Amino acid sequence: MSWETVIGLETHVQLSTKTKLFSRASTAFGASPNTNVNLIDCGLPGVLPSVNKEAFYKAIRFGMAVNATINQTSIFDRKNYFYADLPKGYQITQMDLPIVLGGSIEINLDGLTKTINITRAHLEEDAGKSIHDEFDGFSAIDLNRAGTPLLEIVSEPEISSAKEAVAYMKAMHQLVTFLDVSDGNMAQGSLRCDANVSIRKKGDQELGTRTEIKNINSFKFIEKAINFEIKRQIKILENGEKVTQETRLYDSSKDETRPMRSKEFANDYRYFPEPDLLPVVISDEEITKIRDEFPELPKEKEIRYQKQFGLSAYDAQIIASSKSMADFFEAALKKTKNYSLLSNWLIGEISAYLNKNQIEIHESKLSADNVAMLINRIDDQTISGKIGKSIFEEMCESGSSVDEIIKSQGLKQISDDGAIEEIILTVINENPDQVAAYLAGKDKLFGFFVGQVMKLTEGKANPKTVNTILKNKLK
Amino acid sequence: MSIQFKTIVELRAMLDSKQISAAELMQESLGLAKKHEELNCFVTMNEEQALKKASAIDLNEKTTSNLSGIPLAQKDLFCTEGLRTTCSSKILSNFIPPYTATAVKNLEDAGSVTIGKTNMDEFAMGSSNETSFFGSVHNPWKKEYVPGGSSGGSAAAVAAGIVPAATGTDTGGSIRQPAAHCGITGLKPTYGRVSRWGMIAFASSLDQAGPLARTSEDCAILLNAMSGFDSKDTTSLNTEVPDFLENINNPINGIRIGIIKEFNLADLDSQVQERFEESKKTYEKLGARFVEVSLPNISASVPTYYSIAPAECSSNLSRFDGVRFGYRAENTDDLNDLYIKSRSEGFGDEVKRRILIGTYALSAGYYDAYYKKAQQVRRLIKEDFEHAFESVDLLMTPTSPNTAFKFGSKGTQNPVELYLEDLFTISSNLAGIPAISIPHGLVNSLPAGLQLIGNFLREDQLLNAAHIFQKNSDFHLLKPDLEGSQ
Numbered sequence: 001m002s003w004e005t006v007i008g009l010e011t012h013v014q015l016s017t018k019t020k021l022f023s024r025a026s027t028a029f030g031a032s033p034n035t036n037v038n039l040i041d042c043g044l045p046g047v048l049p050s051v052n053k054e055a056f057y058k059a060i061r062f063g064m065a066v067n068a069t070i071n072q073t074s075i076f077d078r079k080n081y082f083y084a085d086l087p088k089g090y091q092i093t094q095m096d097l098p099i100v101l102g103g104s105i106e107i108n109l110d111g112l113t114k115t116i117n118i119t120r121a122h123l124e125e126d127a128g129k130s131i132h133d134e135f136d137g138f139s140a141i142d143l144n145r146a147g148t149p150l151l152e153i154v155s156e157p158e159i160s161s162a163k164e165a166v167a168y169m170k171a172m173h174q175l176v177t178f179l180d181v182s183d184g185n186m187a188q189g190s191l192r193c194d195a196n197v198s199i200r201k202k203g204d205q206e207l208g209t210r211t212e213i214k215n216i217n218s219f220k221f222i223e224k225a226i227n228f229e230i231k232r233q234i235k236i237l238e239n240g241e242k243v244t245q246e247t248r249l250y251d252s253s254k255d256e257t258r259p260m261r262s263k264e265f266a267n268d269y270r271y272f273p274e275p276d277l278l279p280v281v282i283s284d285e286e287i288t289k290i291r292d293e294f295p296e297l298p299k300e301k302e303i304r305y306q307k308q309f310g311l312s313a314y315d316a317q318i319i320a321s322s323k324s325m326a327d328f329f330e331a332a333l334k335k336t337k338n339y340s341l342l343s344n345w346l347i348g349e350i351s352a353y354l355n356k357n358q359i360e361i362h363e364s365k366l367s368a369d370n371v372a373m374l375i376n377r378i379d380d381q382t383i384s385g386k387i388g389k390s391i392f393e394e395m396c397e398s399g400s401s402v403d404e405i406i407k408s409q410g411l412k413q414i415s416d417d418g419a420i421e422e423i424i425l426t427v428i429n430e431n432p433d434q435v436a437a438y439l440a441g442k443d444k445l446f447g448f449f450v451g452q453v454m455k456l457t458e459g460k461a462n463p464k465t466v467n468t469i470l471k472n473k474l475k
Numbered sequence: 476m477s478i479q480f481k482t483i484v485e486l487r488a489m490l491d492s493k494q495i496s497a498a499e500l501m502q503e504s505l506g507l508a509k510k511h512e513e514l515n516c517f518v519t520m521n522e523e524q525a526l527k528k529a530s531a532i533d534l535n536e537k538t539t540s541n542l543s544g545i546p547l548a549q550k551d552l553f554c555t556e557g558l559r560t561t562c563s564s565k566i567l568s569n570f571i572p573p574y575t576a577t578a579v580k581n582l583e584d585a586g587s588v589t590i591g592k593t594n595m596d597e598f599a600m601g602s603s604n605e606t607s608f609f610g611s612v613h614n615p616w617k618k619e620y621v622p623g624g625s626s627g628g629s630a631a632a633v634a635a636g637i638v639p640a641a642t643g644t645d646t647g648g649s650i651r652q653p654a655a656h657c658g659i660t661g662l663k664p665t666y667g668r669v670s671r672w673g674m675i676a677f678a679s680s681l682d683q684a685g686p687l688a689r690t691s692e693d694c695a696i697l698l699n700a701m702s703g704f705d706s707k708d709t710t711s712l713n714t715e716v717p718d719f720l721e722n723i724n725n726p727i728n729g730i731r732i733g734i735i736k737e738f739n740l741a742d743l744d745s746q747v748q749e750r751f752e753e754s755k756k757t758y759e760k761l762g763a764r765f766v767e768v769s770l771p772n773i774s775a776s777v778p779t780y781y782s783i784a785p786a787e788c789s790s791n792l793s794r795f796d797g798v799r800f801g802y803r804a805e806n807t808d809d810l811n812d813l814y815i816k817s818r819s820e821g822f823g824d825e826v827k828r829r830i831l832i833g834t835y836a837l838s839a840g841y842y843d844a845y846y847k848k849a850q851q852v853r854r855l856i857k858e859d860f861e862h863a864f865e866s867v868d869l870l871m872t873p874t875s876p877n878t879a880f881k882f883g884s885k886g887t888q889n890p891v892e893l894y895l896e897d898l899f900t901i902s903s904n905l906a907g908i909p910a911i912s913i914p915h916g917l918v919n920s921l922p923a924g925l926q927l928i929g930n931f932l933r934e935d936q937l938l939n940a941a942h943i944f945q946k947n948s949d950f951h952l953l954k955p956d957l958e959g960s961q
Contacts, residue, residue: 042799043794043799044554044573044574044799044800045554045560045562045567045570045572045675045676045794045795045800046554046574046576046672046674046675046676048671048707048708048709048710049709050707050709078790082793082796082814084798087794087798089790089792089796090790090793141798141799268838268839270790270838270839270842271842272787272837272842272846275679275680275787276676276709277709277710278709278710
């Protein structure tokens with residue numbers, strides 16, 4: 001029997017606003033527990049929410065980027081359920097009138113593009129965090145995250161494999177980071193998704209019974225969790241049994257999904273319009289302002305990099321595909337004029353280093369200024385490209401400035417003709433046999449002489465100067 | 476000279492002429508509270524802080540506010556920083572808020588002094604003050620009678636002359652009905668006139684804070700201080716607040732008062748009817764013209780209210796879960812058990828009943844039939860009022876179908892009996908418009924209240940019409956015999 005997978009994703013994007021959705025408490029990640037919490041966040045009796053418009057602007061920017069309809073009047077609703085990390089006993093979210101309706105996003109997989117339609121995207125507040133394993137006999141609650149603005153983006157069930165789901169999430173990551181609506185940090189939970197997975201016989205029109213895998217927060221886990229679930233469901237169906245509609249959790253340590261024993265079961269959330277908030281109306285002026293200040297997206301950057309800085313299509317595409325790389329490139333451009341050398345380094349040495357260490361450029365010790373300095377020192381021949389590579393290693397290690405490294409390690413290139421000539425004469429005098437062989441026609445030995453000069457200068461001699469003088473002396 | 480039963484205006488004159496100092500006034504007021512402890516008006520006193528503030532006021536010569544040094548009582552549903560705030564519930568019996576409600580803060584910033592927190596129906600759910608965890612408040616006029624509710628402690632404290640005025644909140648009549656039953660004046664302002672920040676929510680779309688006092692003029696003084704837009708409450712109205720005293724003495728001849736056709740007053744107690752007819756005559760003498768108006772949907776007010784208010788309450792009261800503040804049950808097995816025990820032990824019967832009704836009204840499959848339908852009817856009722864105010868300036872009804880009743884005589888078997896107490900008051904909450912209750916005589920030695928309902932944001936008209944009535948009648952001057960009342 002041939003089976004077909006149908007996947008819909010609910011993506012939770014944490015919006016990068018300074019303060020929470022309904023309070024003025026900070027959203028900074030990593031603060032000590034319960035410090036980014038005010039009266040509103042802990043749901044004290046008598047407190048009321050007030051809307052943070054910045055979250056709306058970011059949501060609207062996202063909506064515009066995916067060509068969605070923007071609901072300029074949107075209403076908040078209460079989703080009622082009890083949980084210890086949900087201070088009010090309800091979550092403020094949007095049910096009937098979400099801020100973003102419709103739209104679509106393009107995904108790339110194996111050189112092909114596919115359009116995935118978006119059902120809706122709505123604003124809601126995040127819950128706090130329950131910590132069950134740190135205190136013996138107690139559960140602890142950290143409300144720092146409570147009230148953080150989330151944009152929940154719901155896709156149509158148009159994704160047909162785990163790989164496509166990953167491509168969708170990568171496209172989403174690229175989009176939200178370029179739009180500056182989120183930092184996209186998956187490890188910190190800024191971008192996570194719930195996957196609705198179902199299986200049906202190939203050609204069937206009706207959807208199979210779905211399960212929902214909650215809270216997946218890495219590209220790798222998305223692929224693994226969905227693939228596990230696909231196999232599990234196919235096995236059930238092939239045994240002639242039925243898939244149970246349920247919420248499941250992916251356990252990465254065991255690489256399996258299993259049913260959640262939780263609040264999520266067959267709950268009646270008793271949605272109703274939030275009476276503490278009036279409908280939020282976004283004016284035409286605000287919409288115009290958001291449109292006018294729209295950030296540059298990867299495709300536009302790609303074209304501009306080619307036109308403005310003469311980058312090759314390939315280089316431009318690679319640099320423009322990651323927000324952190326593009327930001328780095330643009331910052332470094334302010335300090336160096338050798339665009340092509342800069343892009344070569346970004347795509348070559350720097351990308352290799354980042355890939356090897358599995359980090360993003362902003363997480364490394366490299367600064368745009370320092371890399372620009374490195375390019376400039378190679379460009380003005382203070383150092384050779386080869387020395388540049390060893391300096392780069394040191395930069396990655398210590399973060400020290402290029403000039404400091406050159407100075408402290410005495411790496412300045414010798415470009416002085418007199419000094420190089422002296423060394424060349426020494427090499428010629430010490431290797432009469434090789435000189436004779438070379439003059440007899442063994443051209444390959446030229447490299448030997450260059451190598452000897454470099455050895456004596458510890459690689460600091462300007463290779464161009466060495467070449468010119470050597471050729472002269474060996475005539 | 477006793478300060479008991481004095482109005483704010485009278486106390487102001489005494490303070491300004493140095494007949495009494497603020498500290499002495501506070502001592503007197505606190506003394507009266509103690510003397511009439513048996514009325515059970517207060518849940519928590521603020522003696523030390525009140526005396527401290529009063530002494531500070533005495534040292535500071537410059538005072539321009541007419542509320543400076545005036546003792547007030549606050550309904551125990553307003554959060555007060557450092558002062559226990561219970562909502563008369565066991566579940567908040569240990570709750571000391573870290574902040575003060577805007578309405579109270581505005582009054583305190585104007586120089587008034589909070590002497591204590593007043594008893595009420597638990598979470599403002601009730602019309603008799605019998606649902607308080609701290610015991611019922613007694614009606615100063617007859618002690619075996621209820622004071623009305625839910626702001627019963629505030630109404631009784633003013634009626635007993637302990638304080639000249641107090642704050643209350645009104646979700647379906649909770650200021651006006653106890654004001655009527657205790658023979659004082661109480662105003663529910665337009666929804667959004669006074670900030671709800673720091674007011675512990677019962678039904679968010681209906682709750683509104685307002686003053687209870689001996690006169691319409693004193694209500695105006697309080698409202699002046701309480702009102703105003705508050706960025707912390709986005710449902711508060713961002714509109715200019717007039718000086719409610721400015722036009723309070725304007726003549727009212729020519730004013731058009733509507734009598735609501737659908738309220739069949741002939742069904743009421745004959746003496747309540749009689750009072751109403753008398754007040755009509757008084758207003759006619761003052762130049763008012765009476766018009767019959769029809770509000771075709773108003774008879775649906777009570778069921779509409781009892782769908783919306785419990786629905787909102789069921790959600791608003793979810794935060795009382797024993798996790799972060801308030802009462803927490805002991806010896807619980809797990810989180811669910813903690814919720815169940817804390818809430819079962821912490822809430823009283825009426826609160827539980829309304830949480831259950833509201834949960835039902837919001838549940839899947841019933842939402843459309845109850846909550847949504849009720850919101851649609853609410854809109855119709857609001858439109859009825861808008862239509863009525865095209866031809867009249869004010870509407871007039873009795874505040875309550877009856878005067879105060881004896882403890883335990885109503886609603887114990889059938890809660891709906893008690894819900895009908897709110898028949899005349901509920902519709903103005905649904906419409907979000909202001910209404911005032913003023914005393915207009917006694918029925919069997921118990922006060923009866925007259926309600927005037929005004930158009931959106933027209934508290935000035937209400938206060939004016941009430942003040943002119945009080946300038947031409949003595950009902951607001953009647954005092955209960957606290958020594959003799961049994």
